[in-house]
Amino acid sequence: MNIQPTTQRVVIEDVQPVVDAGRFPVKCVTGDRIDVEADVFADGHDVVTAVLEHRPGRTTKWTTVPMSPMVNDRWAASFTPEAMGRHLFRIVGWMDAFATWQHGLDKKAEAGLDLDVEFQIGHALVKAASRRAKGIDRALLDEFAQTISDTELTREERVEAGLDDRLTQTMARWPDRSSATTSNVFAVFADRERARFSAWYELFPRSWGPDGSHGTLSDVVDNIDYVADMGFDVLYLPPVSPIGHTKRKGPNNTLDAGPDDPGVPWAVGSADGGHTAVNPALGSIDDLRRLRDAAIERNMELALDIALQCSPDHPWVTEHPEWFRSRPDGSIQYAENPPKRYEDIYPIDFETSDPAGLWTGLKGVFDHWIAEGIRIFRVDNPHTKSFPFWEWLITSIHEEHPDIIFLAEAFTRPRVMHRLAKAGFNQSYTYFTWRNTAWELKTYMDDLARTATFMRPNFWPNTPDILPTYLQSDGRAGFIVRLVLAATLSSNYGIYGPSYELLDNLPKTPGTEEYLDSEKYQIRSWDLAADHSLAPLITILNRIRREHPALQHTHNVWFTHSDNEMILCYVKQWDDDVVVCVVNLDPHHQQSGWIEIPIDALGIGEHQSYQVHDALTDRRYIWGGRHNYVELSPDGIPVHVFVLRRHVRTEHDFDYYL
Secondary structure, three states, X not given: OOOOOOOOOOXXXXXXXXXXXXXXXXXXXXXXXXXXXXXXXXXOOOOEEEEEEEEEOOOOOOEEEEOEEOOOOEEEEEEOOOOOEEEEEEEEEEEOHHHHXXXXXXXXXXHOOOOHHHHHHHHHHHHHHHHHOOHHHHHHHHHHHHHHHOOOOOHHHHHHHHOOHHHHHHHHHOOOOOOOXXXXXXXXXXXXHHHXXXXXXXXXXXXXXXXXXXXXXXXXHHOHHHHHHOOOOEEEEOOOOOEOOOOOOOHHHOOOOOOOOOOOOOOEOEOOEOOOOOOOOOOOHHHHHHHHHHHHHOOOEEEEEEOOEEOOOOHHHHHOHHHOOEOOOOOEOOEEEOOEEEOOOEEOOOOOOOHHHHHHHHHHHHHHHHHOOOOEEEEEOHHHOOHHHHHHHHHHHHHHOOOOEEEEEOOOOHHHHHHHHHHOOOEEOOHHHHOOOHHHHHHHHHHHXXXXXXXXXXXXXXXXXXOOHHHHHOHXXXXXXXXXXXXXXXXXXXXXXXXXXXOOOOEOOXXXXXXXXXXXXXXXXXXXXXXXXXXXHHHHHHHHHHHOHHHXXXXXXXXXXXXXXXXXXXXXXXXXXXXXXXXXXXXXXXXXXXXEOOXXXXXXXXXXXXEEEEOOOOEEEEEEOOEEEEEEOOOOOOEEEEEEEOOOEEEEXXXXXX
């Protein structure tokens, strides 16, 4: 041990919020209040004072906020990051000689003890502070010092001066911190609002052409109002780069692709270019710019999928063979996840002999698209790439562009998902896709709450890779249930469409989660005007999300009791906005039961009536008390999204005015 003599006596422990003892920044959104707590204490009985200091990462001047003592040496204060990017904070604590003196003066004066020495000590403390002070504070402290030491005044007048609130406040502005203890510096990263609240819509541009022809980016521009009118704010495209020809996959993942088969967009690169080129079959870079601008005009953003892998035809394969793993026979190792084999894809080797060149080259992909005005990236399979690489890349990009949002497509082990979030990913796919029962959903939301300081979930009921068995067998009601759960449990959610709203539910083979005739391998044709489409319901749901702050946060959910395990009830509240969701988890049968409303927490009296307005159907009900009865049938809309109104007055039996 290397313990050096010191005059520092204050101990600072258990600072919160921090991630891994401060190894990674805490995530928040600009305008969020960061509540900071710490244990701050010292030996003996002297008074301890603690402050919170914070600053934006790009500045050097700390802003000081006094901390308030709670119980058992726990202290608290808060600050609010107003700008995007990295913010720093720390705790400073010291033995407060003046506060200790005031406390002793008060007690000794009350006990009638001699105070001559106390007045001398107080005078010295105040004079020392006046030498540190400036302006009118210095003059005021000199005046108090004179009063405290003035033997011509009465004992009571000198005590009154020593305990004066003006003196207390002024001394607090000029403390003696020469023996202060300073904690480690901790970080907070403040994102823009869309990192916390977003609705994503994924589509394959090649399936949006007229009459089943190969669609283009221009075709998406022509149809963009279809997506915008549903209320999505992120339009997400699979990789738009050229697709390789070597080992190209055919329909339904067959190995014998024909000359007209379009290939898998995630097999990036051909003679037409690599990650920074646009697939000529989709159009040009100018077409992508038009799509970007068309999205912005409709209050949406364009998100691109970045897959850091290459087809055998990618220019990097010949330009940088050291970036790929060679096998003993000289061939390059293709991607595989037995029994699945991806011969059309070469993974990047992060144990390359040229890590600096590789990292710089990969960052160049993001830099290129950022320069083209793309601010959101969905990253394919980040869990198969190096953690240090992601931390370096995202930190580097956020230093210059703190508004960039990275979504991690990492359906993998929890600790791996968590590490990617800590490394900087702003959002993450989750296991929601496979959580179906009430117990599973409640438990999973509890699990996510434990990671709230660093991981933001994004709930997807389907993806091009995943057709869950729930959707395969549970019909229209099942699609509605999963949609509403995703959009109301999480503030970030997305769907792969038009597959989702058109109830596409046929698996390639029974028991698998692969789509029959998947768009990953072939062009599909969609009837966007189909009568059975869920688009009208999705439009209403996204409007409800925009109108209600309670649905714009994830970790403000609490589940309430239901006497029927097939009926899930949960409440979300933000300030005065309260939304109550009731979901029939059985897509085949009508379910009914009594649900509990937490009236105490919501400020509703035991005998008070209140209105619940089903924002999905525009139907209103007057409820009363803690327990209320519901019936939900899969033949209609098997969910309620109630907006709760606490105060209702009645003038007629059936007329209610809010």
